[in-house]
Amino acid sequence: MAVTIKDIAKKAGVSITTVSRALNGYPDVSEETREKIKKIAEELNYTPNSIARGLVTNKTQTIGMIVSELIKPGVYHPFFLEVLAGIKAGLKKDRYDLILFTVDPESQDATSYEKLCNDRKVEGAIVEGLRLSDPYIEEIKGTQIPTVLIDIPILTDKVGYVSSDNVQAAFEATSYLIKLGHKNIGFINGHKDAAVSFERLEGYKKALEKNDIPYREEYVIFADFTQEGGYNAFKTLIFEHPEITAIFHASDLMAMGSYRAAKDLGMRIPEDISLVGFDDIELASLITPALTTIRQDTFKMGYTAAKHLLAIIRGEKPQHIVIPHKLVVRDSARKL
Amino acid sequence: MAVTIKDIAKKAGVSITTVSRALNGYPDVSEETREKIKKIAEELNYTPNSIARGLVTNKTQTIGMIVSELIKPGVYHPFFLEVLAGIKAGLKKDRYDLILFTVDPESQDATSYEKLCNDRKVEGAIVEGLRLSDPYIEEIKGTQIPTVLIDIPILTDKVGYVSSDNVQAAFEATSYLIKLGHKNIGFINGHKDAAVSFERLEGYKKALEKNDIPYREEYVIFADFTQEGGYNAFKTLIFEHPEITAIFHASDLMAMGSYRAAKDLGMRIPEDISLVGFDDIELASLITPALTTIRQDTFKMGYTAAKHLLAIIRGEKPQHIVIPHKLVVRDSARKL
DNA sequence: AAAGTCATCCAAAACGTTTCGGATAAAATC
DNA sequence: GATTTTATCCGAAACGTTTTGGATGACTTT
Structure with missing residues (x-):
């Protein structure tokens, strides 16, 4: 033919x-x-014929992207798209193509990580959105397949990762609230199945400590990154600790939940409660009042992940690469 | 090895x-x-070894997804993610994998549609987000590669498409405003490089006609689906035609622009102006007041596109498949 | 003039499958 | 007992490349 x-x-x-x-x-x-x-x-x-070529060279010029729970009612990856665009951009020059795998942990036909990659003969993989409890995590720690993770700290001789400096970012966000005069600062965190949750908690604690504000465990609620989770956490926090004047959130989506909850309770933002988010999703700048939050350069995360993966494939040593973040001050937190 | x-x-x-x-x-x-x-x-x-198998069977068990301008500052595909998830779901049972291509029209290294597909030996492709002026469009009209388009009406013996019934949806949205008592209804449409824009315009006109409201061309502005575009269009419309009491938008994002513009002009929604959107993006339900809009079942669009593509690959005849939509009434439009 | 160098080309093997066209022996049929 | 059928197996070709290890002849060098 x-x-x-x-x-x-x-x-x-x-x-x-x-x-x-x-x-x-x-x-x-x-x-x-x-x-x-x-x-x-x-x-x-x-x-x-790339197939024929691949057969003899044993190279496929493809890398896999593995993402878990692409969409789930209520949950969604706020910046998957940008990371993806970054990855595509990072792959472009070397003419690698991207094949997309989605895994759902509950699925019966769960193939192993290695099998998934080997079946399609991808030369490397970028992994995003896995929970810490996902069985793939353990497997990736021992894999020989070049791998770059996003926001999941694993570093071996074949796998590296990129992430923001979550400790520092949370530190900055919390410090900002402290500088505005807040002392009773709640923290609506993500679930315990994400590495970033612990890092952000650490940053939150650090900021309190540095300013001689005692850390109170009751002020921290582990939600699940979703809007609904934020909504409930806000109410719990406010009911049980009405002295709280500011809340830091581990995701903008949860901050959106707080917006809704505040409205339901007749509280005004920022007059009655100051809020700070994390992510800087599109929504953040559109909502009223506009949300003060931490911006992650997600495009760059994807781009860097791709570039680094290609480097690992070429034989370079995997690293942890930190992508700069930025505190974006808008209107959702006020001076006390 | x-x-x-x-x-x-x-x-x-x-x-x-x-x-x-x-x-x-x-x-x-x-x-x-x-x-x-x-x-x-x-x-x-x-x-x-799927490569070796592919070489002899000439089948790759992969389909391509082609999307243009994955992200562009300010523009983004509000429901790319859900469509994608739908596609993945639709491909799952038949164990097809998805390889993602992004094309940007301005790029120099623009390979032809056929070449793109042939290089990777995809068995078929799903195409989303192409502008009508994109050269791929012409090429797709003549291609022999099984193809399913989303929201782009092309029907040949190898290519089909899925879309909402945009005429009907726009008709319903406009009729809803009319039923609320509005007579001077503006329409902030998308750009002229999208088929849906014309269909939605047609639906808008139909509703006016049916209710004996004269169509006024000055009430229609072609924006570009973006928030910024909506913002400007709103101001123009309101300045030049202060008698307008309601505006229908061809995208929620543009409606968000109107929210901002209304706020800047000191107009209240829905007291001073009623707004209706299109898409039902996440934002729509979160913003205050919650946006009345047309919900498209984007997951299903992706799912259906995938299933139909597989059918075409099997030799079935391409069709135009319509995905049901729904008017979601919230708080952004009021009775006059 | 012999030996070495260089530029240009090619035959054949290899990659890991699938598949076509039998081969073999046992079982069934006449 | 001869023939046909059936169940089970296999050799070899084919898919379209890349790559190895020369081959060939012309040109240089001694």
Whole structure:
């Protein structure tokens, strides 16, 4: 059907070896024949069969992206899209393609991480959105497949990761509230199945400590990153600790829940309660009052993850790469 | 390196033919040897080399997803993620994998649609987010590659499409405003490079007509689906036609722009102006007042697109498949 | 003139499967 | 007992590349 190297060889009156070498830029073919071959290939509208090539070279020019629970009612990956765009951009120059795997932990037909990658012969994988309890995590710790994780700290001789400096970011957010005069600061955290939750908690604690504010465990609620979770956590926090004047959230989505809860309770933001989020999703700037939050450069996270993965594939040493964040001050927190 | 069919053959003392046929469920191998082979394959942790298989069968079990301008500052695909999740779900049973292509129209290295697909040997493709002026559109009209488009009406013997009934949806949204007593209804439409814009305009006109309200061209502004576009369009509309009491938007994002513009102008929603959107993005229910809008079942669109594509690959006839929508009434439009 | 160098080319093997067209022996049929 | 059928197996070709290890002849060097 499709035109092959053989057709070109016949038409050009040379061997298929020569065609292959001509097209791939090897030096041992004269400019004259190279030009001829190229011209014929062009005419015949030849495209190399990547499958055949892959079979012999054992390279596929594909990397896998593995993401868990792409969408789940109520939960969604606020910045999956940007990370994805970043990855695509990072892969572009090296002409790698991306094959997308979604895994859901509850699924029966759960294939192992290695099997998933080997089946499709991806040369490496980028992993995002796995819970710490996911069985893949353990597997990845021992894998020989080049892997880059996003927001999951694992570092071996084949796997690296990129993330924001969550400790520092949470530290800054909390410090900001403290600087505004708040002393009773709640923290609506993510679930305990995410590494970032612990890091952000650490940053929160650090900020309190540095300002001689005692850490109170009751002020911290582990929600689940969702809006609904934020909604409930807010109410609990406010009912049980009405002295709280500010709340830091481990995600903007949860902050949105707090907005709703505050409205239900007749509380005004920021007059009655100051809120700070984390992520800077699109929503954050659109809602009223606009949400003060930590912006993560998610495009860059994806881009960097891709670049780093290619480096690992080339044999470089995996690292932990930190992507800069930024506190974006808007209108949801006020001076006390 | 990896264990092959040959290793199994040797260990089982049979030919590679028999191993292949045993593993693939052919009838001409005794249950006894089949079991033995299966056991050995299991022991050796054999995974078939999909590349080698692909080379001989000329099937890759992959379909491509082609999306343009995945993210662009300010523009984003509000429901790309859900469509994607739907596609993944639709592909799951048939064990097809998804390879993601992003194209940007301005790019120099623009390969043709056919080349893109052929390079990777995808068996079919789902296309989303192309502008009508994109050169791919013309190419797709003539392609022999099984293709399903989302929201782009092209129907040939190899390409079908899925979409909402945009005419009807716009008709319903506009009729709803009319029923509330509005007569001077503006329409902030998308750009002219999208088929849905014309369909929604048609629905808008139909509703006016049916209710004997004259169509006024000045009431319609073609924005670009973005928030910024909505913001500007709202101001223009309100300045030039202060008699307008309601505005229908071709996207929620543009409605968000109107929210902002209204706020800037000191207008209250819905007291001073009634707004209706289109899409029902997450934001719509979170914002205050919650936005009345048309919900598209985007997950289902993706799911249906995938299923239909598989059908086309199997040889079935391409169709136009309509996905049901729904008017979601919230708080952004009031009775006059 | 012999030996070495260089530029240019090619035959054949290899990658790991699937599949076509038998081969073999046992069982069934006449 | 000869023939046909059936169940079970296998050798070899094929898919479209890349790559190895030369081969060939012309040109240089001694």
